[in-house]
Amino acid sequence: MLDFVQQLVSGVALGCVYGLIALGFVLVYKATEVVNFAQGDLMMLGGFFAFTFIGMMGLNYWIGFAGAVAAMALFGMLAERVVVRPILGYPQFSIIMATIGLGYFLRSIAGMIWGTDDLKIETPFSQGVLRMGSLVLAYDKLSVIAATMILCTLLYLFFNKTTLGTAMRASSENMLAAYYMGIPVKRVVSIVWAISAAVATCAGVLLAPITFIHSNVGLVLGLKAFPAAVLGGFGSIPGAVVGGVLIGVIESMAGFYLPEGWKDVAPYLVLLAVLLLKPEGLFGHHVRKKV
Amino acid sequence: MRFLFKTAYEDDIKLFPHSGYVVSYGILLALLLIAPFVLSSYLMSQLVFVCIYATVGVALLILTGFTGQASLGHAAFLAIGAYTAAYLQKYNVPFPVYFLAAGALSGLIGAMVGFPALRLTGIYLVIATISFALIVEEILARWESVTHGNEGMRVKALSLLGVPVPRDSPTFYFLCLAVLVLTIVGTLNLLRSPTGRAFVAIRDSETAARSMGVNVALYKVKSFAISAAITGFAGVLFAHKLSFISPEMFTLQLSIEFIIVILIGGTFSLHGAVLGAIFIVMIDPFLTYLKDDMPGMIAGIAATFGAGPATAGNIQSKVAAFASLNGLKGAIYGIIIVLFVLFEPLGLYGRWLKIKLFFQLFPLYKRATFKRQKIYVKSERNR
Numbered sequence: 001m002l003d004f005v006q007q008l009v010s011g012v013a014l015g016c017v018y019g020l021i022a023l024g025f026v027l028v029y030k031a032t033e034v035v036n037f038a039q040g041d042l043m044m045l046g047g048f049f050a051f052t053f054i055g056m057m058g059l060n061y062w063i064g065f066a067g068a069v070a071a072m073a074l075f076g077m078l079a080e081r082v083v084v085r086p087i088l089g090y091p092q093f094s095i096i097m098a099t100i101g102l103g104y105f106l107r108s109i110a111g112m113i114w115g116t117d118d119l120k121i122e123t124p125f126s127q128g129v130l131r132m133g134s135l136v137l138a139y140d141k142l143s144v145i146a147a148t149m150i151l152c153t154l155l156y157l158f159f160n161k162t163t164l165g166t167a168m169r170a171s172s173e174n175m176l177a178a179y180y181m182g183i184p185v186k187r188v189v190s191i192v193w194a195i196s197a198a199v200a201t202c203a204g205v206l207l208a209p210i211t212f213i214h215s216n217v218g219l220v221l222g223l224k225a226f227p228a229a230v231l232g233g234f235g236s237i238p239g240a241v242v243g244g245v246l247i248g249v250i251e252s253m254a255g256f257y258l259p260e261g262w263k264d265v266a267p268y269l270v271l272l273a274v275l276l277l278k279p280e281g282l283f284g285h286h287v288r289k290k291v
Numbered sequence: 292m293r294f295l296f297k298t299a300y301e302d303d304i305k306l307f308p309h310s311g312y313v314v315s316y317g318i319l320l321a322l323l324l325i326a327p328f329v330l331s332s333y334l335m336s337q338l339v340f341v342c343i344y345a346t347v348g349v350a351l352l353i354l355t356g357f358t359g360q361a362s363l364g365h366a367a368f369l370a371i372g373a374y375t376a377a378y379l380q381k382y383n384v385p386f387p388v389y390f391l392a393a394g395a396l397s398g399l400i401g402a403m404v405g406f407p408a409l410r411l412t413g414i415y416l417v418i419a420t421i422s423f424a425l426i427v428e429e430i431l432a433r434w435e436s437v438t439h440g441n442e443g444m445r446v447k448a449l450s451l452l453g454v455p456v457p458r459d460s461p462t463f464y465f466l467c468l469a470v471l472v473l474t475i476v477g478t479l480n481l482l483r484s485p486t487g488r489a490f491v492a493i494r495d496s497e498t499a500a501r502s503m504g505v506n507v508a509l510y511k512v513k514s515f516a517i518s519a520a521i522t523g524f525a526g527v528l529f530a531h532k533l534s535f536i537s538p539e540m541f542t543l544q545l546s547i548e549f550i551i552v553i554l555i556g557g558t559f560s561l562h563g564a565v566l567g568a569i570f571i572v573m574i575d576p577f578l579t580y581l582k583d584d585m586p587g588m589i590a591g592i593a594a595t596f597g598a599g600p601a602t603a604g605n606i607q608s609k610v611a612a613f614a615s616l617n618g619l620k621g622a623i624y625g626i627i628i629v630l631f632v633l634f635e636p637l638g639l640y641g642r643w644l645k646i647k648l649f650f651q652l653f654p655l656y657k658r659a660t661f662k663r664q665k666i667y668v669k670s671e672r673n674r
Contacts, residue, residue: 035414086633089665092413093361094632097554100547101628108621175667215618223421223543230418261433268422272407275419279410 002134007256008249013141015248016148017210019241020203021225022232023151024196026240029229030159031168031192034084034095038103039200040222041110042079046072046201047213048110051119061123065205069198076197077190084193085186089175103218111215118212121205140209147206151199152241159237168192224251227271232283239283246270304483306476323468327461333576335464339532340572341565342467343525346474348552348564350521353478355550356558357487358514359494360408363546364420367427368519370541371397372526377444377536378437386449394523401519405512424546431538443537446530458532467528474521475561481517490514551624555631557638566639574627578620586611637661 024039036042049071053064083098123140130137159165171178171185179185204213211217228247232239247267254266274282293311297303307313327335347365354360372393379389404423411419431438438444448455449463456462481487489510492500501507530536548571556567590607598606613619635642641661649656 029414035417083629083633087636089667090636090663093355094636096361096414096417097550098629098632101625101632103625104621104628105625108618108625111618112616112622179667223425226418227422230415234414261429265426265429268425272419272422272426275411275415276407279415 003256005135007252009135009137010141011249011252012245013145013248014252015228015245016145016241017203017207017221017244018225018228018247019244020144020148020151020206021200021221022229022240022244023148023155023237024200024203025225025229026232026234026237027155027196027199028192030235030237031172032084032088032189033092033172034088035092035099036196037096037099037222038079038106039196040218040220040225041103041106042072042076042197042200042218043204043207043221044213044215044218045075045106045110045204046197047121047204047208047217048114048119049201050205050208051114051121051213054121055119068205069201072197072201073194076193076195079197080190080193085189088189103222107215107219114215116215118214119208120212121208123205123209140206144206144210147202148241151202152237155195155199156237164188164191224267227267231271231274233280236283243282306479306483320472327464332459335461336459337572337576339464339467341568342464342471343528343532344549344552344568344572345565346471346525346528347522347549348556348568349471349474349478349561350518350525351549351553352558352561352564353481353490353521354514354518356553356563357482357494358490358511360511360514361413361417362420362518363417363543363550364404364424364427365518365522365549366541366543366545367424368397368401368522369526369529369545370427370431370536370538371400372523373530373536373541374431374438374444375523376527376530377446380447386451390524390527393527394520397523397526398516398520402512402516404519405515408515409508409511421543421546424541424543428538428541431541438538441538443535446534446536448534449531458534463531467532470524470528474524475565478561486510486513551628553638554628555638557640559637560640562640562643563638566643570639578623636663
């Protein structure tokens with residue numbers, strides 16, 4: 001029983017990581033209908049920025065964290081301006097390919113600048129564990145869970161309660177109509193990319209003590225976060241986190257109870273099963289087709 | 292400029308709309324037939340890869356270009372074809388039999404993937420095919436009694452009618468070429484048949500196709516099966532060409548490469564698959580060539596502009612150091628994909644059509660002819 005709870009908790013922590021990356025996917029998708037395959041690589045880049053500020057320049061952890069988030073927000077705007085804006089309005093397939101290309105580019109550039117070794121950031125949560133009875137929880141994992149909950153709540157409130165959030169939802173439904181209503185669609189899209197890159201950076205920095213940072217971390221985790229976003233219905237912020245937690249729990253349970261090899265496959269099997277039964281994901285809305 | 296007057300439906304679906312096609316494709320085929328006796332063995336080997344990639348490209352075009360179902364899992368079908376060949380070869384099954392078996396098995400699994408894919412569109416389909424490919428990759432690594440897991444499998448040279456055909460012989464090249472040509476001709480015929488028209492109708496609007504009486508489910512599954520089967524055939528040739536296969540060859544990376552093939556070539560015509568395959572296969576030797584010769588060239592240019600020998604040498608070593616940086620290839624790949632999506636969305640074949648039209652209409656060419664329409668109105672979720 002204790003094993004089960006321990007696995008459950010570590011699965012939830014892992015799942016929150018996926019959820020955090022999936023949040024970035026969902027944000028961009030919700031506001032612009034663009035599926036950003038480079039989200040994992042934005043996370044990786046954010047981690048490297050934080051490493052540069054904290055590990056190489058020796059700044060305070062929190063200042064370095066904030067600096068990395070700000071730098072990545074600017075970078076997200078730049079990426080949107082250069083790669084995404086010219087192809088908005090074209091079929092989704094082109095945009096998917098463009099972001100795949102962006103991901104390739106970022107991975108190689110990061111590998112060239114920071115090398116291919118695993119890097120580590122010293123964080124206030126790196127050491128120490130929380131003991132509850134015989135249950136052992138590491139602080140770094142708890143910090144990820146807490147940050148995910150906070151970010152998820154903030155983003156949910158932002159999307160549903162603020163004017164800017166409403167503008168974002170409107171421009172995702174129908175860009176032209178939103179533009180006619182006086183919403184500055186270009187600026188809205190730009191802000192969404194900045195927010196999503198910032199969220200990715202949070203994920204990257206919080207992950208640094210758990211998975212380390214290397215140039216392929218974005219691809220590896222991005223591929224896990226993607227099913228998380230799909231499972232949650234791709235357009236739903238709480239859905240992304242729930243999907244992430246599900247994937248994380250499934251993965252750690254499969255790793256513990258099933259023979260070797262199932263761990264990597266189980267999340268995808270579950271994803272396929274869910275897609276078969278409910279093609280819009282667990283939290284997606286079903287929309288009737290119009291000709 | 293030539294005007295084609297079409298007076299009957301048969302004129303519209305001719306394989307060769309006019310005699311110019313017969314002449315130009317005849318010359319191309321003749322050149323390809325004498326290629327092994329002219330080109331170096333390295334280029335021949337690259338040409339074989341072009342044939343294999345182009346075959347997969349055609350398969351992917353049927354599914355993605357003409358039926359509108361994106362797939363990022365074609366490396367898995369290639370793997371299924373390759374492993375079927377390697378496995379059956381161990382039991383001395385003759386080549387034609389395991390060639391067909393590989394295609395059949397691949398096609399069957401393709402149809403099985405097609406069923407769940409029926410209800411999925413857009414991004415959900417992409418992620419479902421990625422999941423499928425990752426699961427296949429894991430199975431290949433774990434099912435050791437059949438696939439030898441991560442150790443991989445050796446593939447012996449294929450033997451045709453009792454005669455062994457080494458992987459770098461002209462005969463093997465002719466075999467690959469024959470498979471490619473047959474695939475292309477078969478696909479052209481498929482596309483001008485009712486099945487092909489149903490595929491295109493589904494791509495353009497599923498709802499409209501259904502209301503015209505097209506059985507969307509049936510044709511989607513058919514499209515998946517045909518595409519997977521052709522990829523399986525290509526997989527057999529791929530296995531023989533490499534003579535060694537292991538699961539890490541058939542990763543998501545390879546699936547993305549196949550998508551890049553049709554993206555760079557152009558997704559609206561079979562020419563695209565071939566042009567894209569040439570581009571993808573030839574980019575490696577080209578980058579190696581640049582890496583070797585670029586530093587000297589740049590130093591030479593610097594010297595002609597009055598740089599001293601010391602400065603020129605300095606420049607040369609700096610450029611050489613940059614060119615041999617790890618991961619430069621990936622960066623160039625990424626830039627190429629982004630540039631193609633942004634500036635040449637119709638691909639290389641689209642560029643060729645534009646150039647052709649420019650000269651045909653010489654002073655009257657309008658850039659807007661090929662402009663794609665942007666749609667800001669409806670989100671794809673509601674479409």
